[in-house]
Amino acid sequence: MSIDLKTVKHISKLSRISLDEQKAQKLETDLNSIFKWIEQLNELKTENIEPLSSIAETKLRLRKDEIKSKNIREEILKNSPDDNKDFFVVPKVVE
Amino acid sequence: MSNIIDLSLSELVSNIKNKKLSSYDVTSEYVERSKKSKNLNTYIEETFDAALKKAKEFDTKPDLNKKLPGIPMAIKDLFCTKNVKTTASSKILNNFIPTYESTVTQNLWNDGAILLGKLNCDEFAMGSSNETSYFGNVISPIDKDLVPGGSSGGSASALAAKLTPATIGTDTGGSIRQPASFTGTVGLKPTYGSCSRYGIVAFASSLDQAGPMTRNVNDAALLLEVMSSFDNKDSTSVDFKRPMYSKDLSKDIKGKKIGIPKEYRVDGMSEEIEKLWENGKNYLKDCGAEIIDVSLPHTKFALPTYYIVAPAEASSNLARYDGVKYGFRTKGNNLIDMYEKTRSAGFGDEVKRRIMIGTYVLSSGYYDAYYLKAQKVRRLIKNDFNNIFQKVDAILTPSTPSSAFKIGDKSNDPVSMYLNDIFTVPVNLAGLPGISIPAGLDKKGYPLGLQIIGKSFDEQNILNIAYSMEDKINFKFNLKEWWIND
Numbered sequence: 286m287s288i289d290l291k292t293v294k295h296i297s298k299l300s301r302i303s304l305d306e307q308k309a310q311k312l313e314t315d316l317n318s319i320f321k322w323i324e325q326l327n328e329l330k331t332e333n334i335e336p337l338s339s340i341a342e343t344k345l346r347l348r349k350d351e352i353k354s355k356n357i358r359e360e361i362l363k364n365s366p367d368d369n370k371d372f373f374v375v376p377k378v379v380e
Numbered sequence: 381m382s383n384i385i386d387l388s389l390s391e392l393v394s395n396i397k398n399k400k401l402s403s404y405d406v407t408s409e410y411v412e413r414s415k416k417s418k419n420l421n422t423y424i425e426e427t428f429d430a431a432l433k434k435a436k437e438f439d440t441k442p443d444l445n446k447k448l449p450g451i452p453m454a455i456k457d458l459f460c461t462k463n464v465k466t467t468a469s470s471k472i473l474n475n476f477i478p479t480y481e482s483t484v485t486q487n488l489w490n491d492g493a494i495l496l497g498k499l500n501c502d503e504f505a506m507g508s509s510n511e512t513s514y515f516g517n518v519i520s521p522i523d524k525d526l527v528p529g530g531s532s533g534g535s536a537s538a539l540a541a542k543l544t545p546a547t548i549g550t551d552t553g554g555s556i557r558q559p560a561s562f563t564g565t566v567g568l569k570p571t572y573g574s575c576s577r578y579g580i581v582a583f584a585s586s587l588d589q590a591g592p593m594t595r596n597v598n599d600a601a602l603l604l605e606v607m608s609s610f611d612n613k614d615s616t617s618v619d620f621k622r623p624m625y626s627k628d629l630s631k632d633i634k635g636k637k638i639g640i641p642k643e644y645r646v647d648g649m650s651e652e653i654e655k656l657w658e659n660g661k662n663y664l665k666d667c668g669a670e671i672i673d674v675s676l677p678h679t680k681f682a683l684p685t686y687y688i689v690a691p692a693e694a695s696s697n698l699a700r701y702d703g704v705k706y707g708f709r710t711k712g713n714n715l716i717d718m719y720e721k722t723r724s725a726g727f728g729d730e731v732k733r734r735i736m737i738g739t740y741v742l743s744s745g746y747y748d749a750y751y752l753k754a755q756k757v758r759r760l761i762k763n764d765f766n767n768i769f770q771k772v773d774a775i776l777t778p779s780t781p782s783s784a785f786k787i788g789d790k791s792n793d794p795v796s797m798y799l800n801d802i803f804t805v806p807v808n809l810a811g812l813p814g815i816s817i818p819a820g821l822d823k824k825g826y827p828l829g830l831q832i833i834g835k836s837f838d839e840q841n842i843l844n845i846a847y848s849m850e851d852k853i854n855f856k857f858n859l860k861e862w863w864i865n866d
Contacts, residue, residue: 288740300695300739301702302732303720315733315794316740322795323684326753329760336755337762339586340572340811341616348612360479366709373704376715 288316384409389451389546389599390626396442396449403442403450403494406545407435410452410496414543419863420519422538424457425465425498434494446492447606454544456535457498458505459485459590460579464495468581469503469513472726475707482579483611484548484590491606496544500534503728504698505555505583507531508800511791512730519787520563521859522826526784529559535593536563541863546594546603550580552587553686554780554804557816560593561779561829564818564857566846567593568600569804571836572811573618575604576611584693585616587686587808597817597847601625604839623840631848634668638845639772643679644803646781652822653778660776660819660830663852664845672772676764681757682806683798688741688754689809694731695738701726733794762810769835774845777803779816779829803831813839817846818855827857 293313297304304312359370367374384406387395395401411428431452438450460466460478467473481489489495502512510518510533518533520526521541528537532549536559539547549556551569560567568591575590582588592603605625611617640661645654661671703709703722710725712718727735741750768775781802790797807814812833819830830849834842 292740293736296736296740296743299743300732300735301699301716301719301723302727302735303724312733312736316736318793318795319687319733319737323687323750326681326684326688326757329678329681329757331753331756331760334756334759336752337759338755339616340762341618343618345615346612357479363479364476364705364707366475366703366707375704376712376718378715 288313288320385413385542387545388595390602392451392545393447393449393602396451397444403435403438404432406450407431407452407494410544414454414496416864416866417541417543419865420521420537420541421516422499422518422534422541422543423454423497424467424469424500424515424534427464427495427497431494431496438492438494443492447602448488448491448493450492450494451545452494452496453488453547454496454499454538455485455547456501456532456549458501458550458581459548460581461485461495461498464498466498466581467514468505469501469515470727470731471514472701472708472722473706474514478579480579483576483609483613484580484607487606487609488548499538499547502531502533503731504581504694505531505550505552506694506730506734508554508558508797509785509787509790510534511787512728514728517787519863520784521863522563522784524862525786526826527562527787529562529784531555532559532593536560536565536567539563539565539593539595540859546592546599548590548603548607549593550588550590551808552583552690553808554801556591556593557779557804557814557829557831558801560816561818562784562827564827564855565593565595566597566600566815566817567591568604568815568839569807569813570604570608570839571813573616574608574813574837574839576609576614576617578611578613582697584690585697586693587690597843597850598626598629600815601629601843618837620837625840625843628840629847630844631667631851633845633848636669636774636845637672637772638664638669639672639674639768639775641674641676641679641768641775641777643676644777646802649781653781653828656820656828656830657776657778660849663849664776666852667848669845674768674772674775676768676806678757678760678764679806682761682809683802685754685757685761686805686809687737687798688750689758691734691738692742692751693738695735695742698731698735758809761806765810765812774842775833777831777833779803779831783822783824783826783828807833812836813842815842815846817850817853818857819853820855821857
């Protein structure tokens with residue numbers, strides 16, 4: 286199965302990464318060579334195999350829902366790209 | 381006494397404990413040497429002044445019961461350090477100053493260690509040669525044209541060049557063991573769940589583990605002892621009784637059964653690697669271990685499986701870098717445009733490539749064919765290991781299919797770069813511990829490593845085997861200090 290330029294652009298949209306034409310073409314080549322190599326997995330029959338999603342395979346621990354850190358708002362907001370001591374500011378989303 | 385920088389971590393600890401050296405003596409030596417070694421491009425952030433100050437503070441009231449009393453240490457820039465810039469070698473995190481400390485680094489500081497600085501690595505730990513960093517290539521101290529391996533390339537290079545007495549890295553598909561092998565040092569990837577992932581910039585959460593990188597096996601045991609802890613802040617941290625790895629280190633491996641997997645004899649493997657492996661077997665026999673031929677039939681499927689699972693997890697983990705919370709933003713016409721421009725400008729090519737692979741294999745219509753398929757094959761790979769660990773105590777393999785390569789040699793061909801991790805990736809997929817130790821030199825005079833793979837949580841056993849082999853191998857490697865700038 287090959288990945289065409291249209292698919293590359295669709296994936297870039299889903300990934301929220303803008304691409305210029307040149308980068309998109311380069312990625313088309315790269316992704317095709319990578320997926321051609323990945324296709325060898327199809328040699329294996331896996332119908333009755335249980336998928337392995339985590340090596341730990343233990344149940345997640347439960348804990349009380351408690352606040353453990355106090356008054357860290359200012360600290361956290363320090364990493365905001367826009368200077369604003371109250372909020373993380375984003376471009377307008379509602380007209 | 382020999383030069384301070386020539387002492388191993390364990391030797392430094394005992395000299396400080398015996399009051400033959402102060403923390404300031406040691407820290408100032410490493411600071412001076414690091415300042416003269418900028419040609420290697422190992423440091424992203426230097427905290428030398430703070431380190432010297434802390435060393436002085438330590439010396440005024442030294443707590444000599446600590447395991448790393450006043451020991452300076454530079455660490456991979458993938459560990460979040462409170463109030464010290466943490467970039468994961470990415471432009472997108474170039475303004476990010478964490479408000480919290482990773483558990484593993486906190487364990488180091490709690491036991492007396494002092495931060496020297498943050499070390500370069502592949503961007504978001506994605507790479508095998510340290511050529512994907514936003515801050516430029518790391519240079520191997522072995523040769524100015526040579527890669528140190530990756531992704532913990534800055535750690536390996538700084539360790540081999542003696543800019544830090546020991547260091548820590550992270551390993552998702554070989555990122556500790558491969559650079560250790562390339563630089564003639566020791567690197568250990570612990571069992572998944574041994575070291576907390578809290579505060580480590582996430583790449584592939586079901587594979588990532590932090591581990592020690594050191595000059596010898598004894599140092600690795602000591603550092604692992606400090607790093608490994610049960611942590612409530614990591615939902616996959618495992619609560620088990622952690623041994624005193626360095627105290628319990630032993631060269632008695634008589635009667636241990638060591639498996640040699642035939643599938644690791646890959647096409648085109650050089651005679652040098654064959655010979656290295658053969659020598660390894662003989663050393664083990666000399667130590668009284670028994671060599672057993674075994675089979676891991678799904679080995680060849682490990683890399684393609686990894687290149688579905690790891691990018692899938694990475695595409696999810698890296699979704700958080702959206703230009704809002706981590707300091708870097710490129711302006712856009714609207715919210716979506718801002719996201720797309722920020723991520724396009726902030727991520728490098730290899731990271732974009734992996735996010736795209738991950739997004740694709742998780743996307744509607746392809747999930748079953750790729751992601752689910754890979755998870756099933758991952759089960760088969762894990763079962764292979766379960767089966768042979770009924771018969772053997774550990775496995776011996778080469779660490780890498782070749783010695784270090786030249787900068788630029790593989791950077792245009794992703795698949796040939798990925799093939800570098802052929803012997804290390806299966807260990808991550810199965811969550812097992814693995815250690816690489818230097819075992820010889822190739823024709824060019826570059827180091828080669830052997831890997832010992834153990835059962836889950838059996839780090840003590842692979843450390844003991846490595847410790848016995850280290851003695852027999854007696855690896856000697858003298859670097860010409862071409863990079864020092866006085």
